[in-house]
Amino acid sequence: MSIEDQMANQNNRMTELTQKLHVLSNNSANTQSTNGESSHQSQSSNSSQKRNKKKKNEDDIRTRDLGPFHVLPDTLILYLFKSLDEEQLCALALVNKVFNVFATDEELWKTLCIKKKRGHFLFKGTWKRTTLLGRDQIKPFPYKKIEVDGFYSRILYKRWYRSTVPLTQWSTLPPGTPTVDRRSNLSLKEFIEEYDKKNKPVIITDVVTKWKAMKEWTKENLLKRFGTKKFKTDEVDFYAKEKLYMVLSDYFEYANLNQDEDPIYLFDDRFNEREEVKELLNDYEVPIYFKEDYLQYLEDERPPFRWIVVGPPRSGSPFHVDPYRTAAWNALISGRKRWTLYPYEKFPPGVDVDWDEDGNFDSDSPEPMKWFINDYPHIKPNELPLECILEAGEVIFIPSGWWHQVLNLTETIAVTQNFCNAQNFDIVCAELEFDDDDMCEDFRDKLAENRPEIKWPTNTVKSGFRK
Ligand SMILES: O=C(O)CCC(=O)C(=O)O
Numbered sequence: 001m002s003i004e005d006q007m008a009n010q011n012n013r014m015t016e017l018t019q020k021l022h023v024l025s026n027n028s029a030n031t032q033s034t035n036g037e038s039s040h041q042s043q044s045s046n047s048s049q050k051r052n053k054k055k056k057n058e059d060d061i062r063t064r065d066l067g068p069f070h071v072l073p074d075t076l077i078l079y080l081f082k083s084l085d086e087e088q089l090c091a092l093a094l095v096n097k098v099f100n101v102f103a104t105d106e107e108l109w110k111t112l113c114i115k116k117k118r119g120h121f122l123f124k125g126t127w128k129r130t131t132l133l134g135r136d137q138i139k140p141f142p143y144k145k146i147e148v149d150g151f152y153s154r155i156l157y158k159r160w161y162r163s164t165v166p167l168t169q170w171s172t173l174p175p176g177t178p179t180v181d182r183r184s185n186l187s188l189k190e191f192i193e194e195y196d197k198k199n200k201p202v203i204i205t206d207v208v209t210k211w212k213a214m215k216e217w218t219k220e221n222l223l224k225r226f227g228t229k230k231f232k233t234d235e236v237d238f239y240a241k242e243k244l245y246m247v248l249s250d251y252f253e254y255a256n257l258n259q260d261e262d263p264i265y266l267f268d269d270r271f272n273e274r275e276e277v278k279e280l281l282n283d284y285e286v287p288i289y290f291k292e293d294y295l296q297y298l299e300d301e302r303p304p305f306r307w308i309v310v311g312p313p314r315s316g317s318p319f320h321v322d323p324y325r326t327a328a329w330n331a332l333i334s335g336r337k338r339w340t341l342y343p344y345e346k347f348p349p350g351v352d353v354d355w356d357e358d359g360n361f362d363s364d365s366p367e368p369m370k371w372f373i374n375d376y377p378h379i380k381p382n383e384l385p386l387e388c389i390l391e392a393g394e395v396i397f398i399p400s401g402w403w404h405q406v407l408n409l410t411e412t413i414a415v416t417q418n419f420c421n422a423q424n425f426d427i428v429c430a431e432l433e434f435d436d437d438d439m440c441e442d443f444r445d446k447l448a449e450n451r452p453e454i455k456w457p458t459n460t461v462k463s464g465f466r467k
């Protein structure tokens, strides 16, 4: 093909793309809200002339480069770009610098890459390169990052900030922070009286240290034993409509190189079902404090309750209450995890709660990095959470119903289990009755069969129970 033909082709493609964007923008403009994230909303600007001039300059560059699309807020542009494929994004990135910034957005490429390669990618430093390069292709970065002087996008800046800000400022607890007790040599009786019955969190420091996992679950050793085996992550596999599985060595490569604000978390509740990895079960033992577990009688029918959890710095779990208000323990083999805890009755600031007329609620929580940046600094002194930094070799007890959030301060390897014991049995039954009739029925039968002395609670209040 001659250069002229290639240029004509490129022009045609650009015209096509422009038309597509026009159609998309017309369809979406009426329905999409901007969440106040736009960098170019009309903010009343009575401040200095200098700032006005700078803003005008930014607007000029944005208007010049985006052409007719400059009227759209950044959120909408990114939203529209989500419907483009990799070729289209590459073509748009060549149009000019501002288009290049939007079309190079890593979140767009992350989605594209996972759609295209599912869990079979070898991370190459950026999601764009991971999408475009084959597994074995090694290519040096061809050019320096393009500087776009005079263009500012609030939404992209915030995202960049969340994904690059050092975690050191959250790596120690501020003086005076209410914190979780640390105990060793704790008898089962003491645990029950002082923590379980009081529904009070505690860290136990001298149990996990004795596990085989403390020696066996180093990154190097896990790679040696299971490097080629697949593990389940918390990322959605778009086409399979289930969670994404990744080979462990690929996952660690990604964990090592990624710059995501909310990195993919290895979160595997099925490892015990796969022959090639189930031996992991032999490397730890449920601590005596948490052995009583009535849900065990459901056997294969019990809901997921046991996870291997591996994640890079910045990954973690947004605020939630565990399923059916079961209690949990979380044992850290390596790394550091920052926990933020609130009792059930106290909704964490920054969490959106939606009640229905039965007193049931849904919650929507920001990712941990967002929460620490946006919500944590504004917490009123009388709303302070209970906090702790869990260290390697420690296990934390999260009592029934407690809200908890986890931010991994370093790469971490952990194992966690949920359980239902005498202390939370009534609550778990009520939640089951509320949520899942079949499982409830099953649980009732299995308990009657195996533990006839345990009586099903008679007064579980369904309606309004949660309030
Ligand atoms: O990220 C973590 O380690 C916490 C996991 C957790 O809370 C859960 O599995 O319910």
Ligand SMILES: [Fe+2]
Binding pocket: 320, 321, 322, 328, 404
């Ligand atoms: Fe949890």
